[in-house]
Amino acid sequence: MTRPAQGLMLAVSRWETVPADDLPEGQVVFGVAWKGTCIWLVNEDYCTRQLRDEMNDQLLRLAGDGLWIQVWFHRRPIPASSGSVPLLASPRAPLLMA
Known part of the structure; x- marks a missing residue:
């Protein structure tokens, strides 16, 4: 991450x-x-231009250079439950309170 985006x-x-x-x-x-x-x-009321630009620089490095990938849950197969590991559930309350 210390190198510039490739x-x-x-x-x-x-x-x-x-x-x-x-x-x-x-x-x-x-x-x-x-x-x-x-x-x-x-929402433009919650984000400055500088923050947006700095985040986009980070995303260019992370996603653009393949250091981070996104896997959407609805696009990958659901693993069979073995019974030994509990299934993860979504939180009952939103993670972001606005």
């Missing part, structure tokens, strides 16, 4: 700031996956 563009993930009205009601951040990309729409 520009391999193996994957694309970005933050884009948008007006609150462009997001689903009550959402501050909303992920949109499209054709192998993941764009995070962030």
Whole structure:
């Protein structure tokens, strides 16, 4: 991570700031996956231009150079339960309270 991005563009993930009205009601951040990309729409009232640009620099390095990949749960097979390991459940309360 200390090296600059190599520009391999193996994957694309970005933050884009948008007006609150462009997001689903009550959402501050909303992920949109499209054709192998993941764009995070962030309410412009909660994110400065500098933060967005710095995060995009990190995402260019992480996703673009293949240091991080996203695996969406609905796209991979559900493993068979062996009974010895408990199944993970989603939290009852939202992780982000806005």
